[in-house]
Amino acid sequence: MNKRKSQRRFIFACMAPAVILITIFMAIPTFNVFRMSLYKWGGISNNKTFQGLKNFKILIKDQNFLQSIQNSILIITLVTIITLAIAVFFAAILTQEKLKGQNFFRVIFYIPNILSIVVISAIFGAIYDPQSGLLNSVLGFLSLDNLKRMWMGDPNIVIYSLIFALIWQAIGYYMVMYMASMASIPDSFYEAAGLDGAGKVKQFFVITLPLIWDNIRTTLTFFVISTINLSFLMVQIMTSGGPNGQTEVFLSYMYKQAYTSSAYGYGMAIGVVVFSFSFILSAVINKITEREALEF
Amino acid sequence: MSSIKETKSKSNIKLYKILVYIALIVLAVSIIIPVAWVFMASLKSNAEFVGKDVNPFAFPKKLIWENFSLAFGKAKMGEYLLNSVIVTSLALIISLIVALPAAYCLARFEFKGRKFISAGFMAGLFVNVNYIVVPIFLMLSSANRTLGINFFLNNRLVLAIVYASTSLPFTIYLLSGYFRTLPTAYEEAALIDGCGYFKTMIKIMIPMARPSIITVILFNFLAYWNEYIIAFTLMASRNKTLPVGLQNLMAVEKTATNYGIMYAGLVIVMLPTLILYISVQKKLTQGMSLGGLKD
Numbered sequence: 001m002n003k004r005k006s007q008r009r010f011i012f013a014c015m016a017p018a019v020i021l022i023t024i025f026m027a028i029p030t031f032n033v034f035r036m037s038l039y040k041w042g043g044i045s046n047n048k049t050f051q052g053l054k055n056f057k058i059l060i061k062d063q064n065f066l067q068s069i070q071n072s073i074l075i076i077t078l079v080t081i082i083t084l085a086i087a088v089f090f091a092a093i094l095t096q097e098k099l100k101g102q103n104f105f106r107v108i109f110y111i112p113n114i115l116s117i118v119v120i121s122a123i124f125g126a127i128y129d130p131q132s133g134l135l136n137s138v139l140g141f142l143s144l145d146n147l148k149r150m151w152m153g154d155p156n157i158v159i160y161s162l163i164f165a166l167i168w169q170a171i172g173y174y175m176v177m178y179m180a181s182m183a184s185i186p187d188s189f190y191e192a193a194g195l196d197g198a199g200k201v202k203q204f205f206v207i208t209l210p211l212i213w214d215n216i217r218t219t220l221t222f223f224v225i226s227t228i229n230l231s232f233l234m235v236q237i238m239t240s241g242g243p244n245g246q247t248e249v250f251l252s253y254m255y256k257q258a259y260t261s262s263a264y265g266y267g268m269a270i271g272v273v274v275f276s277f278s279f280i281l282s283a284v285i286n287k288i289t290e291r292e293a294l295e296f
Numbered sequence: 297m298s299s300i301k302e303t304k305s306k307s308n309i310k311l312y313k314i315l316v317y318i319a320l321i322v323l324a325v326s327i328i329i330p331v332a333w334v335f336m337a338s339l340k341s342n343a344e345f346v347g348k349d350v351n352p353f354a355f356p357k358k359l360i361w362e363n364f365s366l367a368f369g370k371a372k373m374g375e376y377l378l379n380s381v382i383v384t385s386l387a388l389i390i391s392l393i394v395a396l397p398a399a400y401c402l403a404r405f406e407f408k409g410r411k412f413i414s415a416g417f418m419a420g421l422f423v424n425v426n427y428i429v430v431p432i433f434l435m436l437s438s439a440n441r442t443l444g445i446n447f448f449l450n451n452r453l454v455l456a457i458v459y460a461s462t463s464l465p466f467t468i469y470l471l472s473g474y475f476r477t478l479p480t481a482y483e484e485a486a487l488i489d490g491c492g493y494f495k496t497m498i499k500i501m502i503p504m505a506r507p508s509i510i511t512v513i514l515f516n517f518l519a520y521w522n523e524y525i526i527a528f529t530l531m532a533s534r535n536k537t538l539p540v541g542l543q544n545l546m547a548v549e550k551t552a553t554n555y556g557i558m559y560a561g562l563v564i565v566m567l568p569t570l571i572l573y574i575s576v577q578k579k580l581t582q583g584m585s586l587g588g589l590k591d
Binding site: 006007008010011013014015017018019021022024025026027028029030032033036086089090093094097099105107108109110111112114115116117118119121122123124125126127131132133134137168171172200225229232233236237251254255258259264267268271274275 | 326350413420430435458468518524525546577
């Protein structure tokens with residue numbers, strides 16, 4: 001009996017700090033996001049009045065928000081497709097071929113993933129700088145002066161500059177993910193296919209791709225979530241949405257409303273919409289990529 | 297006939313290999329050059345950045361180490377570095393002290409509410425700080441107002457607690473997964489020998505979980521050290537951390553065209569992570585397949 005009691009006390013002492021901290025700093029703030037979205041809440045006076053779904057009604061007519069939806073969807077789509085293709089390609093090469101310096105390449109490709117998003121933004125600031133930037137001077141060196149651009153200043157280009165930076169930082173992470181799952185495919189599959197006369201390209205589509213399909217599906221969800229988050233941080237640091245709202249993304253607009261202009265209720269309504277959007281998009285992607293599971 | 301075919305396919309394979317190498321090298325160069333360039337730029341004088349026909353790829357004419365002393369002193373990067381060290385180490389300590397016992401209990405004991413708590417923690421994996429950073433800020437500032445003090449914002453300890461708390465779901469998930477793989481024989485023997493629950497956990501189980509603890513420390517170190525948006529929101533006036541300080545420096549020095557100091561600041565931020573990464577890269581890229589969610 002006494003032992004039981006002391007066990008209960010031990011479990012309580014172990015669990016309580018974690019439960020308390022997660023409740024205060026994660027559960028309550030999350031709950032507050034939803035609650036605050038129903039209030040008119042903000043300003044210096046900090047008064048709040050309940051107004052139901054009015055924030056959402058304003059939101060669907062907000063041109064700036066519609067612009068940020070467009071930008072976000074473009075960024076998510078391009079970053080996902082291009083990064084996925086490049087990462088799978090390099091992962092396949094690095095696991096399949098007996099190459100010299102395999103480990104060296106893997107180590108190098110993963111580097112962007114350990115750098116702070118601020119560092120990455122600063123690096124791309126240096127690359128895109130119109131006068132002394134690396135990109136424009138390489139173009140000048142190749143006598144391609146007519147390709148020189150204001151990479152972060154031209155409203156037509158700036159979003160692609162951002163997309164490029166996001167891809168640059170994401171490739172290594174996903175490549176390592178795919179390499180891990182490709183490494184578990186037995187060599188004998190490739191040997192058998194090789195004997196049957198299947199070339200490398202065919203082997204890739206018939207063996208590698210179907211066998212890592214589940215892994216790819218998981219990473220598609222990661223792509224949606226992390227691109228929404230990282231594009232926000234990068235925009236926040238590099239462009240603050242400019243020029244002319246051309247790089248405004250979901251969460252940068254939320255942050256702008258909620259923190260910079262203290263329209264807390266409205267900002268949180270944006271948060272709710274974005275959260276639901278990412279949730280629904282992930283579910284849809286998950287559904288349409290469903291294939292019969294292949295096992296080996 | 298067949299030998300011709302063979303040489304042809306051999307040269308095909310060779311060509312293929314060369315193309316593969318070229319692709320790999322292009323990608324590697326596109327990552328190495330910008331990073332290496334920052335190191336080089338951090339030692340250049342200002343005149344080497346500004347002007348029409350400046351070649352940004354030229355080596356520094358003279359190594360200006362002064363950039364670093366200016367970054368540390370005048371640009372306050374030294375102070376920010378100290379703040380980052382304090383916040384990161386406090387957060388690491390708090391996260392381990394809180395997460396280890398909880399992970400151990402979730403993995404080993406049956407108790408009332410276990411399922412509920414563990415589902416709650418799992419749900420926490422999907423809550424991203426970007427959504428909740430403003431509510432956290434409002435909560436802390438209203439705590440300040442209600443108590444009539446100025447404690448909860450611009451406070452390194454509070455920032456460390458927020459970091460540790462928001463990483464708890466991931467930390468507990470990873471650690472309890474590892475505890476489950478450990479054999480129960482040791483702790484049963486210890487309990488029979490009259491060793492208390494607490495002592496068994498500290499003396500026997502936690503040392504056995506070392507590999508997973510190291511993985512968790514690595515991931516959390518990178519997350520805390522590099523974190524930007526929480527620090528930016530909660531430390532608006534004092535005690536800034538390195539990434540926030542760097543962002544400030546970027547905004548200020550660019551208009552004052554003091555590029556050298558800015559790149560020196562950049563080196564100060566990324567050098568610790570690069571050194572850590574180079575020394576433990578195997579662990580990091582392997583640990584990833586244990587299941588990490590990206591932020």
